[in-house]
Amino acid sequence: MTTSATEQTTTSAATTTFESAVIFNIAFTTAGFIIFDLIRKKSKRIFEPRTYIIPEEKRSPQVPNGFLKWVKPTLMTPDEELIARVGLDGYMFLRVIRAFMRLFVAFTVIGIGIILPLNHVGQSDQPGLESFTIGNIKDNERLYAHVIACYLFTAAILYMMYHEYYTYIRLRHECLTTPEHRVSARATTILVLGVPRQLNNETDLKNLYNVFPGGVKRIWLNREPTRLIDLTAKRMKALNKLENAETVFLEKYLKYLAKDGGSGQDVENGNKIPTSLRPTHKTIPLIGKKVDSIETYRDEINKLNEEINDQRTKTDTFKQLESAFIQFNDFVGAQLAATSTIPRLTEISRDDVIWENLKVTNPSRVARKIISYTITATLIILWAIPVTFVATISSLSALTSVIPFLKPLVTRLPQSAIGFIQGVLPAIGLALLMVCLPYILRALSKFEGLIRHSDVMLSLQGKYFFFLLFNVLLVTTTVNGAAQAIPAIINNPTSIIKNLAENLPKASTFFLTYVLLSLSTASIEALQVGSLSSYLVTKKFLVKTPRQILHLETTLVYKDWGVTFPPHILIASIGIVYSVIQPLILPFTALHFALFYLAYRYNFLYVYDQIYETNGNLFVHAMEQFFWGIFIFQLTIIGLMFLNDAHIPGVLAVILFIITISTVLGMRAYFQHNPKAEFLPVNLMGVIDMKTNKVIANTDFTKSTSSVTEDEKVDQGSKNKQISENPLTDIDDEYTDPNVVHIKHGDIEKKRGVNAYTHPALIVANPLVWIPQDNTEMYKEEIKGCQDSGLNATSRGAKINEKYKVEVDITKAPNITDEFYVEEAESSDAMKRNTTNGIRRLFSKIW
Structure with missing residues (x-):
């Protein structure tokens, strides 16, 4: 060397x-x-x-306080x-x-x-x-x-x-x-791509796919609602601006009352609120006419509501795409149809769909x-x-x-510098x-x-x-x-x-x-x-x-x-x-x-x-x-x-x-x-329980969990107990080995019914304007103003605090989702609804 x-x-x-x-x-x-x-x-x-945020059945327990106290619950949680x-x-x-x-x-x-x-x-x-x-x-x-x-x-x-x-x-x-997955829309629905024009209608598709077990339950023919998508996006943008203007106005009003001389006597005497407090903007940046922001955005949302509702009555005029969602009455029918047809997708969740890509041809x-x-x-x-x-x-x-x-x-x-550089x-x-x-x-x-x-x-x-x-x-x-x-x-x-x-x-x-x-x-x-x-x-x-x-x-x-x-x-x-x-x-x-x-x-x-x-x-x-x-x-x-x-x-x-x-x-x-x-062998489609290798009736799996009686639950629990007390001897087979991790229950899917696979733009309802409460109750005037102009409005679960910042109580927030913005009754049940998923999907577009 x-x-x-x-x-x-x-x-x-x-x-x-x-x-x-x-x-x-x-x-x-x-x-x-x-x-x-x-x-x-x-x-x-x-x-x-x-x-604390997600639904209770998915929540993790609180982590203990103290140095490294998080390690044990992290590693010891069973698989x-x-x-x-x-x-x-x-x-x-x-x-x-x-x-x-x-x-x-x-x-x-x-x-x-x-x-x-x-x-x-x-x-x-x-x-x-x-x-x-x-x-x-x-x-x-x-x-x-x-x-x-x-x-x-x-x-x-x-x-x-x-x-x-x-x-x-x-x-x-x-x-x-x-059982939960078998009855879900995700498991019973397939997306068929490249549907020939002569078959691209509900009657012919239903006749074609009815040969599979259980038959067809529902068909969604996909269309391209481009105009409706653009209008909905504009409306959400206007809604965001309106809520921002309403919030800014209430904050300015509270600050105005807190100043010397701002006792609010002019308001109490029925006089108008000082015009300087009302948010304004120019219709065209720098050179346009100055207008009242709140009134302008209310009018804009109303006009967009009318145009969107009008477009919804013309869905048959939207361009029809070469694809369709087909839902079967039985899980087995969907699986067999998926393996016996033209290009298709199975296990497709509505929230997972990239709707704009449905218009892309094969x-x-x-x-x-x-x-x-x-x-x-x-x-x-x-x-x-x-x-x-x-x-x-x-x-x-x-x-x-x-x-x-x-x-x-x-x-x-x-050398230390060379070592760091290299x-x-x-x-x-x-x-x-x-x-x-x-x-x-x-x-x-x-x-x-x-x-x-x-x-x-x-x-x-x-x-x-x-x-x-x-x-x-x-x-x-x-x-x-x-x-x-x-x-x-x-x-x-x-x-x-x-x-x-x-x-x-x-x-x-x-x-x-x-x-x-x-x-x-x-x-x-x-x-x-x-x-x-x-x-x-x-x-x-x-x-x-x-x-x-x-x-x-x-x-x-x-x-x-x-x-x-x-x-x-x-x-x-x-x-x-x-x-x-x-x-x-x-x-x-x-x-x-x-x-x-x-x-x-x-x-x-x-x-x-x-x-x-x-x-x-x-x-x-x-x-x-x-x-x-x-x-x-x-x-x-x-x-x-x-x-x-x-x-x-x-x-x-x-x-x-x-x-x-x-x-x-x-x-x-x-x-x-x-x-x-195999992806899903025939013997797992509904006649054999894979965890016990017992022959069972297909209806035992496809029965909705919500329809099972208490007696049936007790009986099923007894059967499970007997199985666990008398485990099978074939422990080398992980399908029956009680010592390995198993999936006992699937996720319970949100029921969407006839709109399960309808394009979101076709079903989104008129929006709900959300205005925070203030201690002077001026927010009630703003809600009334929105309602008088034809808009739904609420103040539930939101208020402006003493520091003029908005606070939100997520347990009392209104039920706002990506499909419906309909105001609900002021009930304790409605006030306790958690709206995490809907808000997340809603703002994925806004942000």
């Missing part, structure tokens, strides 16, 4: 780089979790909203309770994080206990971190251990994936066959998909340019001999480069014409992962390895193979710092930095009306799986690729998943809400993406074996690669065609 000054500087800088990254990220992570522990009780809205609260998507996500944590803990034992000493002791004696890499080995006999470790790691991963696949399919079946979807993937591929390639630049910073010391003008700059800096800045820079990507890729996925928001998330998940895989793992590895090898190759061009074999493992230093940076993001996840900042800024400066405040206080954060899953699959891929190259990466990878498991489990239990559900499909996509990490891991080992002239270990690695591909293909075929692994 050469010991030139440049190489010594590079090695010293690499060690300092690692030390700086460890100190910075461990300190940041520890501080983040401590701060979270100290402030979590100071803002229940941010850190415990699921304990069956967890899945009931967070859904199958959230549960499978947490299972994957936990599975990776367990894998990398086991890999750490092997890597640190066996591989690292083999790399380090009695070999080339490279200084610093390089002495722990596979590049330090000069005795090729030791490389057999690395290949054996590769076999063990691969076997453990494949077993984990098989077990998680099997568990997922069982849980998915249980989810789809719960040929157009194909063209859009080609365009989307072409642009995505181009972005992936072009993004490699800035990624390459960022990656070279982590090899700054090595490049000083190739780029002379860098040498004076680097030599003047202290160890912290590149990882942060790479993370910042990826910040805007999800927005671009999400727009491309939506452009494809996908019908469901959940499908957009799945499409984004695939695009984002391959973006990360190519630019973070492949490009960065290549750039760092080349940067380390270039000086040696320039000095001795004939030894290019040897230099590549020695220097490619040195790229692991960058990924050590990258994984370390991910530890700090776990504390950011727990702290909810983005949500907390957004909430505080919005509450302070951006919301004023009761509607805006209610939306802010009751809309929960949700995870976009398209950008949540890929970074963790990438970390797992990085960990496995460098597991035997640089075993030091293994404990940090295990720590990454341990910290994120803790942070995510807490947030799913107490913070996050999920609007869109894929019934766990995101898990399948994530596992298939991780296959790429396994393949890169094995190909890297094959390359390093042959670069080091270790031909027999190389051949063994090639054999493992072939075995792995065969196993993966076999696993996919098994889970696609095995009777128990």
Whole structure:
């Protein structure tokens, strides 16, 4: 080994780089979790909203106060309770994080206990971190251990994936066959695309689909109400302005009364309120006529109401689309129809529909998909340019001999500064480069014409992962390895193979710092930095009306799986690729998943809400993406074996690669065609209880839970008790094993009736104006003014406090949803209604 000054500087800088990254990220992570522990009780809205905002059946119990008192309820909540609260998507996500944590803990034992000493002791004696890499080995006999470790790691991963696949399919079946789900609109309805024009009417479609069990219950022919959508959006904009004007006026009036001389005598004597208090605006900015804002917006809403109501009487004139929602009387009929017809979608929730994409035709979807993937591929390639630049910073010391003008700059800096620049800045820079990507890729996925928001998330998940895989793992590895090898190759061009074999493992230093940076993001996840900042800024400066405040206080954060899953699959891929190259990466990878498991489990239990559900499909996509990490891991080992002239270990690695591909293909075929692994086997559609393997009547499942009598409930409870007291002996089968997690009950769906799959613009009613109360009761005059002009208005659950700020009591707020804004009677029941979901969907358009 050469010991030139440049190489010594590079090695010293690499060690300092690692030390700086460890100190910075461990300190940041520890501080983040401590701060979270100290402030979590100071803002229940941010850190415990699921304990009071969501419906009672989904709520989590209060978290005890005290240092680290949140850890026990977070980790000790049973899986069956967890899945009931967070859904199958959230549960499978947490299972994957936990599975990776367990894998990398086991890999750490092997890597640190066996591989690292083999790399380090009695070999080339490279200084610093390089002495722990596979590049330090000069005795090729030791490389057999690395290949054996590769076999063990691969076997453990494949077993984990098989077990998680099997568990997922069982849980998915249980989810789809719960009594609540079987009678839901989501389970009994399919969306048929590309309906031929001659069949695109209720009569012919009903005749066509009535052959399936139970027959057709209802058909919704999709239309394109573009004009109605525009009018509804304008009305909501005017409503927002009216409520803002009403709130500003009441606040000004209260302040006016509080001033000296503002006793309110002019009001009591029947005189007009000073005109200066009435909000005004110009019809055209700067040059238009000044008008009274409240009266103008009231008139505008009234005119829009009339035009919208008129448009609703002309729905038959709206352009008819080539699609229809078909609801069956029986769950089995919907399942069979979905497998026997032209392109269709099942398990489609009304809230999940992207209505504007229904007008996209099937040929157009194909063209859009080609365009989307072409642009995505181009972005992936072009993004490699800035990624390459960022990656070279982590090899700054090595490049000083190739780029002379860098040498004076680097030599003047202290080692701590070089360590920070190489160890912290590149990882942060790479993370910042990826910040805007999800927005671009999400727009491309939506452009494809996908019908469901959940499908957009799945499409984004695939695009984002391959973006990360190519630019973070492949490009960065290549750039760092080349940067380390270039000086040696320039000095001795004939030894290019040897230099590549020695220097490619040195790229692991960058990924050590990258994984370390991910530890700090776990504390950011727990702290909810983005949500907390957004909430505080919005509450302070951006919301004023009761509607805006209610939306802010009751809309929960949700995870976009398209950008949540890929970074963790990438970390797992990085960990496995460098597991035997640089075993030091293994404990940090295990720590990454341990910290994120803790942070995510807490947030799913107490913070996050999920609007869109894929019934766990995101898990399948994530596992298939991780296959790429396994393949890169094995190909890297094959390359390093042959670069080091270790031909027999190389051949063994090639054999493992072939075995792995065969196993993966076999696993996919098994889970696609095995009777128990089908999407929903016929025997689960209504004649066999999958948890007990007992033959039952189809009507036992399809009977609505709301129609079950108390005697039937008691009888069913007795049957369940007998089953639990006499468990089946086939405990190897997870379908009947009482010791594994099961889904006992599905979500009870909101009943929508004849409007279940009607376009929202066709059914939204005239809006309700929400005005806050004031202690002078001036709000009553404003409500009367709205009612006299033909608008519905209320003041329930909102008031202006002594500091002239609006307060909202979410338990007394009016029942405002995305479908109906009809004023209800002033009853205690109506005042107690929680309007979280409706307000959230309403403001998703406004904001």
